[in-house]
Amino acid sequence: MKRNLFLKYVMLLLLTTLVIPSAVFADDTEVEIPTFTEGSVHDPSVIKVDDTYYVFGSHLGVAKTKDFMNWTTVAAGVNPNNPMFDNVVEELKEALEWVESDTLWAPDVIELNGKFYMYYNACEGSSPRSAMGVAVADDIEGPYKDQGIFLKSGMWNQASEDGKTYNANIHPNAVDPHAFLDKDGKLWLVYGSYSGGIFILQMDAATGLPLEGQGYGKKLMGGNHSRMEGPYIQYVPETGYYYLYVTFGGLGADGGYNMRVVRSENPDGPYVDAEGNDMTTVRGANGTFFDDKSIEPYGVKLIGNYLFENMTSNSAGIGYVSPGHNSVFYDEETGKQLLLFHSRFPQRGEQHEIRVHQLFMNDEGWPVVAPYRYAGEKLEKVSSAEVSGDYKFINHGKEITEKIKKSVMISLLADGAIAGEVNGTWTIEGDNKANLIIDDHAYHGVFLKQWDPISKSDVMTFTAVSEQGMTIWGSQQEEMSDEDTVGYVKKVLKLGDTRAIIADISLPTTSSFNTEISWKSSDSSIISEQGAVTRPYAKETATVTLTATISKNAIIATKSFKVVVLPTDGAESVSEEKTDVAAAAVTKTTNQGVWIGLMLLAIGIVIFVVIRKKRLNGDK
Structure with a gap:
């Protein structure tokens, strides 16, 4: 009997172990580690179909995800085997021949009337000779059927879409489309890259084509080949604004690509930035190409090149290079917003991947971007202690x-x-x-x-x-060891340009993480340990080594800086000597004048007394 009870107890214990989740027995500090499967689609434009999110990008690249963290490639490359078309090379032959290219640039897909409309475009590349058209499919993954080209640019010495001879300073490049419905259900298409700027067309939702008589449409910003492209417009009911996202700079790893945003109460503008600047006036200077200085003060800059350094090891850290050409997913049920874009990375050349970051609206009605990629995080109540x-x-x-x-x-x-x-x-x-x-x-x-x-x-x-x-x-930053702390301070400690010093140097004595810094000079007659500089009178410069000792508790490290101090100017010395001589001469002259004056005064008094005495005697 006892043996049966013992066996039953063992079986119950085993069943309990299987049923209760392992997390119950885990350390309370255990953190669920998110997983990512990378996708590579340049210029990703997002669309949701059922429970799946698709991005369409340049070179007919397509990927999909269910969680914005793990991507599956659907299609890639402008070739007959791309599943988006039966044979894209033949289907879009007219556009490819017009621009004399074998590839496609950034498309956009929108669902209209129960079908999927792909706004495709091709560009010659070294010029704004481009063609934009629309293809339609019953399924998001195709096959798409071409409905024809509806917009061209770069037709040199010929009439353009507005009837005037094409001028790349003022007319747009017909690429980078984004189709969207405004709050009233009207269809619009925003597009443009470099050349004459960013433009918007009102579209016919029944056909997916532009309403007649618009030419290139209405200009929103740019011109004179200023580097702006990849426009995307998202309406946010909570603020009542349309947000126009656009990327400034060049897309390569050395191009300085960076994402910006402006807003308007109307889909076709005018759009303004946080300082209230009207973006229709923002363009490169007349007669210039890629005049970044004229446009960089404008727009709300969201992300550029950056690197969160690794403080505890020699690895590079986490950062982006030339992030841009974004789209936005807005969840109408929850108001949740996600920013999707491609990015290159430090020390990885031109390799690029999809990245997704969460967006939030601040109290001023401007979007702010979460610093790290999306991993399912949610806004929660935080405390000052946290x-x-x-x-x-x-x-x-x-x-x-x-x-x-x-x-x-x-x-x-x-x-x-x-x-x-x-x-x-x-x-x-x-x-x-x-x-x-x-x-x-x-x-x-x-x-x-x-x-x-x-x-x-x-x-x-x-x-x-x-x-x-x-x-x-x-x-x-997680709490670091004293060794890591001192190592970091040593790494970032700088004195600036020390090749031609003529004034006192500011020598820091404290730094981050409660570290202390002391200094030693190889020649304190030239530079003291407090940074006071005494310039030599010799014709040659003086070179001094300043050594910093960085310490925290028992951990110590040193870092040396070579400092070159320029001699005083000879003219300065001569000037000083002349000043001293002049001052001495003035002092001497002044002293002589005083003595002569006193002597004359004494003589005058004596004469006055003598004359006064004689007069008195004569009266007697």
């Missing part, structure tokens, strides 16, 4: 540049101050609204916990946009 700490910080600024902005360290202190590489204040409003003031600029956004692929953990982040249209990101 937010305060050390952060890797990126300011995307407004530049169009191929340079990669590397993170710097800042601290969000418990008292609401911001210290480190930038200074200011921070507050939480409501559950998760982020308000930061940095260098006198106010930024508004959100605090959000996200998956950090460097630390492989969920970390606090922030994203915010300023009233000047600049985006900042922060990623909370």
Whole structure:
């Protein structure tokens, strides 16, 4: 009997072990690690069909996903085997021959009248000679049937779509289409790249073709070959605005591609940026090509080249190079927004992949982009204790540049101050609204916990946009060992250009993470350990080595800097000598004058007394 009871107990224990999830027995700190399957589609334009999300891109690349994290390739390459067409080379022969090319550029697909309309385009590449048409299919994955070309550009010395001779300074390049329905159900098509700028056409929803008599449509921004392309318009009911996303710069790894956004109350504009600038006036200077300086102050810059550095190892960290040509998925039921784009990466050349980041609207009605790729995160209530700490910080600024902005360290202190590489204040409003003031600029956004692929953990982040249209990101840094801390400070410690010093040098004595820095000079008569500079009188420069000792607790490291101090100018010395001689001469002259004056005064007094005495005697 006892043996039977024992066997029953063992069986019950085994069943319990099988039934109860293993997570119950796991460490409370265990974190579910997200998985990603990469896809490579350039210029991804998103469309949802049932429970699947598709992106269509250049070279007839197509991929799909159910979670925005794991992608499956559907099609790639403009060749007879691409499943989107029975034979795309034959089907779109007219467009390919017109532009003298063998490939297609960024398309867009929209569902209309129970069918799928693909707005395709082809371009010669070195000129704006392009053709845009529409093909229709019953199924999202094709096959698509061409309905013909409806727009051309680059017809040199010929009448263009508006009846005037084509002029690439003012007329658009007929590429990069995006078709969308406005809040009233009207169909529009926005398009354009470089050349005359970004334009918009009103379309016939029944045919998918432009309404007659519009020519190239209405201009929204750009011109004079300014580098703007890849327009995408998304209406957001919560704010009542249409948001026009556009990418500035060049798409290559050295092109400085970066995403920007402007907004309007109407689908066809006018669109303005955060400072209220009318984008219809934004273009390159007359007579220029690719005049980035004329356009980079405008638009709200969302993402450019950046790198969140790895603070605890020599690996490169996480970042993007030339991210851009985006689309947006807006969930009408939940209001959730996702930004889809392609990006290149540091030290990986021209290799590119799809990336998806979540979008949020700040209190000013501008979208802010989550710093890390989407991994299913949600906005939640955060506390000051969770937010305060050390952060890797990126300011995307407004530049169009191929340079990669590397993170710097800042601290969000418990008292609401911001210290480190930038200074200011921070507050939480409501559950998760982020308000930061940095260098006198106010930024508004959100605090959000996200998956950090460097630390492989969920970390606090922030994203915010300023009233000047600049985006900042922060990623909370895990607590580092003293060795890692000192190593990081040594890595980032700089004195600037020390090749021609003529004034005192500012030598930092403290840095991030409570590290201390002391200095030693190889020649304190030229540069003191406090940074005071005494320039030599010799004709030759003086070279001094400044050595920093960086310490935290028992960990110590040193870093040396060679400093070249220029001699004083000979003219300065002569001038100083002349000044001294002149001053001495003035002093001497002044002293002589005083003595002569005193002597004359004494003689005058004596004469006065003598004369006065004689007069008195005569009277007697």
